Structures are given as C-alpha cells and as structure tokens.
Amino acid sequence: MTVCDTSDPVLLLRSVVAAINAADWNAVSACCDPQSLVRFRASQLEDIFSEPAPLTVEQLQRSAPDMPIEVAQHIVQHEQWSGEDTRWHDQVPPAALIEQAWAMTPREFFARSFESVMPRSRIARLAARGELDAAEVASALELSVFELRVVVLGAVPDGDERAQIVYRDALGASRADPGYVRWLDGLPEGGRALYEDLGGHRRISTEMAHRQPDGSWRLTASTELAGVGRLAVAYDKSSRPGTHVRMYDSC
C-alpha cells in the first residue's frame, strides 16, 4: 500500500499522486480529510439517487425567450431520458445499490467513487453498454494506462487550519507534437520564449489541505484531486473504426 505522508501539505499531495499512479484508491482515500469524506458521500448520494427535477418548457423559455414553444416542447420531451442515463452510468460507483453505498464507510465510498471516475472504469462502462467492440476496448485500455505527472510547486497558508497546495500538471502540449511546434512558430515575437518559460499549456491548479487535530494534514475529498477529474474519455462513432476512443484534458 502506498504510504500517505500527512506531515506536510506538499508531501501529502505527492503521496496522492503516487497512490493514483499505483491505482491504490484506499491510499487516496486515506489522504483525505474525514469530515470532507462524510460530506462527499452525502452530496454524492443525494446527487445520484435523488430524482432530478424535470426540465420544463417554462424553464427553457425563461432562459431563451426567443425559443419557439414547439422547440421547447420537443427538447423537454426528448432530453429527459438521455440526461438521466448519463447521470446513472457515469456517476454511480461500482456498488450501485443505495443500500450498499450507505453501508460503506465514507472512506470506502470515496475510494470506490474515485476509482469509478478513472479512465479505465469509464472505458469498462462503455464496453458493458456494448458501445465498444473487443478491439476498441483493448486499444482504449491501452490508452488508459498513464502516469500522472504532477509537479507540486509548494503550499501557502490559508489561515491557521488550511493550506493551498499549488501544482502544475503535465498534460500540456509537447514539443514532440508537430502541430504544437507549428503553432509556436506562428506566434509573434517573444511568444516562443514565453511558452518555453510556461512549459507549454500546462495548468496551474490548487488543492486545499486541512490541518487535523493531531497536527497532520489531509486533502479535501474530491474526484478531481490532482487534476484527474479533467481526464476525459471520448468516443466518436463517426470517425474511422479503431480510432474513435481517445483520452484528453477536458479543460
């Protein structure tokens, strides 16, 4: 099991990244603040299992007064089912029954939820729904093996009990990509040097750490920890066979 170093916010986030790369979801969970784990479970179960308020014609016309009523009625009639379907398949953790979900500890629930948003789990759900054939599943799973390369830059205090950890992801464009190099070549004077300093389009993000009563640190529980929430799995049935599954940074 990955060791969760809770002695310092920076070491804590590095532990989480190591745990994600080791697919050790229990260790990711162990790095999270217990109170935030409780809140996470409550909010997720509320979101997943509560009935969504039905979309109404009035709501649509409130936000788009020019929309003809026939169009609003058509959208209401056709969008309800697909919205619920996406919600159910993409957010429910593997323990799909509400009783089982409530029976889990908040820490277990988070570990399963975190696993469920990882690319490998999403691909498995696409396959289970029959939306990918065997060859596509194989290539997609190959794509889903990745190493999260996060550079933790430091942390700043946010009051006495919290710290904001700053990190840079490694999902940005690469000099190995000919399209990116062409784009750099087209920039005005100074542009190339700027992006060399910035390391490409890499994103600077923060995570919040909470000081515990014993002086150790834990992160706010979130399925977007360390930027993994931005990893998206897309499939496009209109492209040529075998190439329509890809992983990308959704931001």
Next chain:
Amino acid sequence: MTAVERFEDPETVFRVAAEAFRARDYRRAAECCDPASLAVFRHERLAMLGPHPHAVPTVDELLRDAPEWSRERAEYERSIREQANEVVPRVQQLLAGVNSLEEAAALTPVEFFARALEARDMRFLMTRAMKDPPFEVAALARQLPTEMQAWLQAAPVFTVLGTVADGERLAHVVFRFALGSMPGADGAVADAAAYASIETETIRRQPDGSWLLVGLEECMGTNGSMSFGVSFDDSADEWTVSDA
C-alpha cells in the same frame, strides 16, 4: 504607470493590478502584464475572431446528425449557430466598445487586452445585457432582483495568500477572489467567503529582473468570476447564486 515603472517582486505587481481591477482601470491592469503575453493574446484572439472556416450546417445536415430532432428544432438550432458565427457580435462580446474586426486589429496589445478585461467586467456584461439582448444571459439578467444585480457588479476583492516559485522565471501568486458580500433578502449580508474562489496568477520575470503578470486567457481570476452561476430555483421560487 510609466514605461520605466518596475515591479521588484511578484506580489507588488499583483497588488497594483488588483487595485487597477477594483478601480476598473483596465488599461493600467494591462500595463502590468508581460508584453510577449499581450502580443500572443492579441494574435490568438484576432485569428479566432475572423470568419469561422466551417459553414453553419443546413437544417437537413442537422437532421441527418440528429434524426430524433423535429424540423422546428433544427431550424432553431441553425438560427442560433448562424448568430454565433457572425463576426461583429463576437468582436463585441470579446472586446468592450469595439464594433468591428478592423477596429480590433488597430488596437495595440495593451489596449486590446484592456478591452478584453473590460468585456469580462460584470458591470459591462449586465449593462450590455440590459440594452442589447443577443445572448441568453440578457433574459436572465433582466429578471434578477436589483440587489443581486448590484452585487454582481460590485468590484471584486482580491486577498493574497502567498506566492510559490516555479523555477527562476515564474512565480504564482495564490489569492482568494470574491465578489464581496452578497446582500440578503432582509438587507443583511451573506457570508462573502461562500462566494469566493481560490485562484492563482502567474507572474514572469522580465529581462531586466522586474516582474509582470502573464496576460493570457485566465487573468486575475476574471475567468473565475464567470464560474459564479446565477439561476432560478423553481422549487424554491427564488434566485440563487452558486460557485461553479
């Protein structure tokens, strides 16, 4: 600010820019930015503002891609996409007070960025939404209670938490971005912290050793401000504000 003004450390230039934002002096805020980043921003946005290379699909093409749609819905969708494809509204949306691509191209990088920052200002957005309803936000904005309109247009509050170095040439200032205290229905103010977000601003060391903001898309949390969602809660019959 004069051309010779130097900022000796990242937090100093950040605080000057923050004051400029609060004063809605967007030219001064733009002058706090790295010249190369402003040139890149202008270059990229001008390319983006030109006519889109892709034609708007016809109604029949839309129906072929979405056979479950009714013809009325496809016609409506096409009209929305045609509207979004028009150059002048896109210029007006990106750059405050600029009404053509030619005007945009004539702006210096500093002026171009200043206009872009102003176009993200909620006061500008609300004013435009009230008098010119090209976008869906107009319908929402007109229905907002007066006190919420005022809150959304308040000057943002920037609270610096600290700075983290990123090599020799970059530093990231971590700050809390808030729109200030939100008035409640009874005139009391709600907890401003509930409507705040943690943001970072990247600062770049210049060849002379001074520091300037990197003026690209995400600047001073102004994109963060757009993540505050305003919606009408039908079940509670009231307007709500959420931090996306």
